[in-house]
Amino acid sequence: MNDPANFSFQECLHFLGRSDKECLHYIVDGKLRRMLLAGGEPVVVEIAQGGDAAYLEATVLAPAGVMFPEKDIQDFVTRWLHLDADLGDFYAYTQTDPLLRGLAAEYRGLRLVGMPDLFEAVTWPIIGQQINLSFAYTLRQRFIRHFGYHQQVDGTDYYLYPHPAVIASLTPEVLTPMQFSRSKAQYLVETATVMASGQLSEQVLAPLDYAAARDRLVALKGIGNWSANYTLMKYSRFPQAVLLEDAGLQNAVRQRLQLPAKPSMAALQEYTRPWQQHAAYAVFYLWRSLLPPLNV
């Protein structure tokens, strides 16, 4: 990994454990378990802190007795936990910004936990927009359990996020009884169709710069500026992605500055304008500041 002095597995685990409705990964005895694709095949892996804390160790829990491309697993974890990041510049910047000062010391080593799956990174904002987080996680759990590839290992259910082709084959009427709004159900099926047909893919997005990628995503129905920037932050990892319209960001700013009410959009633009290439990490650390501290 890069910048091991600024890596804390514990901080990353704390963020990953924020919802008890999570079903794409589990935390067991300070280790991280999930299913992922290696060599195109589903594998259940356990990720643990290495001996000197400067690296992570991945163990294949299932299927047993089969060799899997180690590099695929390593690449996945690197992208998931942003192990290739270098936080030095961001930490230096936080000391110069009144809104961010102190975040580096409080949460040192927290990496911007991402989403290596494009379909997940595009559809999770659709699922979660406008509703409270608790209900959003409930809907996500239903979505994954109903439509994701599933495998049970040692009595635990592991899932892959649903494949676009599976969702593309649905009608919105399948989703509305599961308490997705009509609009969300429609956006999910439409987005899945666009991805299943290859009109939106890793390859389509990869060559685009920040503005072009944002425009491509916003062209999808149900994806506005907030959702597009979410995808650009969590999947594409554009460092300048900023979630201006985010209620969580607005609450974190209010809290840190002791404002009587949430900041106006104009005020928020003032606060965030200097962030530039630090915006994605700034937002993520401010989200972290809304979670309980580590030692509770």
Added chain:
DNA sequence: ACCCAGGCGTTCG
């Protein structure tokens, strides 16, 4: 009962 939620698309003035 009321307001807000990690918004977005549509309609209105």
Added chain:
DNA sequence: CGAACGCATGGG
């Protein structure tokens, strides 16, 4: 153009 409004429903 920007502002206002409807969506759906859980949670405080």
